[in-house]
Amino acid sequence: MKISWMDERLTAPQKRVILWSLGALLLGLIMNAYHYSLEGAKGLYLWNRTGLFRSLILMAFIPGSLALLSFPLEKLQKKSASKIMRGFSLASSVVVALLSVGILAFLILGPRSGSVEPPRLKLINPVQGIQPSSLAAGGILSNSAAPLTAQPAGPSAVPASLAPPLLRLSFSSDPHWGADTSNTQARSDILAHIAERKPDAFFMLGDTVETGSKALMWNFALADLEAIIPSVPLKVLLGNHDALFGGQYLYKKAFVQKDFKSDSGSPYYYSIDAGAAKIIVLDLPWGTEQFNARQKKWLTKTLAESNRTKPVIVLSHSFFYASGYDDPELDKPWYDHFQNIPAVTPLFEQYGVDLVISGHNHYQEYLEKNGVRYAVIGAMGGIPDPKPTYVSPASKWIAVNQHGWLDVDIYEGEMVLSFRDQNNAVLHQEQIRY
Numbered sequence: 001m002k003i004s005w006m007d008e009r010l011t012a013p014q015k016r017v018i019l020w021s022l023g024a025l026l027l028g029l030i031m032n033a034y035h036y037s038l039e040g041a042k043g044l045y046l047w048n049r050t051g052l053f054r055s056l057i058l059m060a061f062i063p064g065s066l067a068l069l070s071f072p073l074e075k076l077q078k079k080s081a082s083k084i085m086r087g088f089s090l091a092s093s094v095v096v097a098l099l100s101v102g103i104l105a106f107l108i109l110g111p112r113s114g115s116v117e118p119p120r121l122k123l124i125n126p127v128q129g130i131q132p133s134s135l136a137a138g139g140i141l142s143n144s145a146a147p148l149t150a151q152p153a154g155p156s157a158v159p160a161s162l163a164p165p166l167l168r169l170s171f172s173s174d175p176h177w178g179a180d181t182s183n184t185q186a187r188s189d190i191l192a193h194i195a196e197r198k199p200d201a202f203f204m205l206g207d208t209v210e211t212g213s214k215a216l217m218w219n220f221a222l223a224d225l226e227a228i229i230p231s232v233p234l235k236v237l238l239g240n241h242d243a244l245f246g247g248q249y250l251y252k253k254a255f256v257q258k259d260f261k262s263d264s265g266s267p268y269y270y271s272i273d274a275g276a277a278k279i280i281v282l283d284l285p286w287g288t289e290q291f292n293a294r295q296k297k298w299l300t301k302t303l304a305e306s307n308r309t310k311p312v313i314v315l316s317h318s319f320f321y322a323s324g325y326d327d328p329e330l331d332k333p334w335y336d337h338f339q340n341i342p343a344v345t346p347l348f349e350q351y352g353v354d355l356v357i358s359g360h361n362h363y364q365e366y367l368e369k370n371g372v373r374y375a376v377i378g379a380m381g382g383i384p385d386p387k388p389t390y391v392s393p394a395s396k397w398i399a400v401n402q403h404g405w406l407d408v409d410i411y412e413g414e415m416v417l418s419f420r421d422q423n424n425a426v427l428h429q430e431q432i433r434y
């Protein structure tokens, strides 16, 4: 069959080399498009081994470029140069095609090669909100922030509030189940203390596992959660490690229940009515790669419609303001986030968000900027980040090389933040008016 768009004057070897390079280009583009469509994958191309991931795109164009180069070489008297170039083009077409199919198979089949069963956990369904158990119990709970003197307090402990909290929340992030470098003891201790405290809800802000495409790691996480903290209402966000190589499939198996419903229609960003507070979950695994026009429009509307008499707490995996360091391996700045700050914080400031809690950096830090308070709490067991070489101008307090979590107790008109270590001791407290 003749291919009409291909010049009749082309020789059979030339046609062959063009067809092979077009086939390789198509497969390369399909593979990259599929990877790009996955949650958080675009962040890999910007934040991780940038050269390696960008070369996945560039490789698709190599066979065609070599084929084109062979054409002017045809004009030489000796035909060996053009023959060699066509040979390179054909060989690279085969390599690119095989690599593309292999990577595509890895991305699709990898997460599906193991099974994750629906967990026996009390997963929060955003549309149903959070019911404060403290109100139902009708009394002061033993491990709330009031009175603060009941816990070993840090230097900035705040005066006690006598009324029982309206809402008791706990947050932590970056436990990294499956990483050899994570501290399993710290992780279990933190879970046990939170289970003992019995908050109205516990939020894990992502990087639950080290590599999201590995079912085994999700099963490690579920086994510990089911054993230690089965009855605390739980919500788990998707972090950049959870999203790796198609990890969203297993994340949903583990933490997005069958009857999940959210106001945004997405399992990755939504708001939750927690009675005494409004909680807004954002989808920012590495940075703004998922913060598209749809998410921004939803966030703007949700913030604009929020009840001003209740505190608004925003949660995300990647941070906004944070101290940190320049990663020597990846050559990336892990501090004051150059994408998240300009893209999202103007909305926080415009609509008076009271508190923003994130993970991603493996520190505990408290920061304030333009009237918005920020907490970074990536200390649930992942290997601690090195001592910051950059201290954010917004930073008010930081704990390095400490595992722990954050309790937020909400009272009438104020919130008390208690940063705790893995032994339940209070490292730092803040009292915030709202």
Ligand SMILES: [Fe+2]
Pocket (backbone or CB within 6 Å): 174, 176, 207, 241, 360, 361, 362, 378, 382
């Ligand atoms: Fe992490």
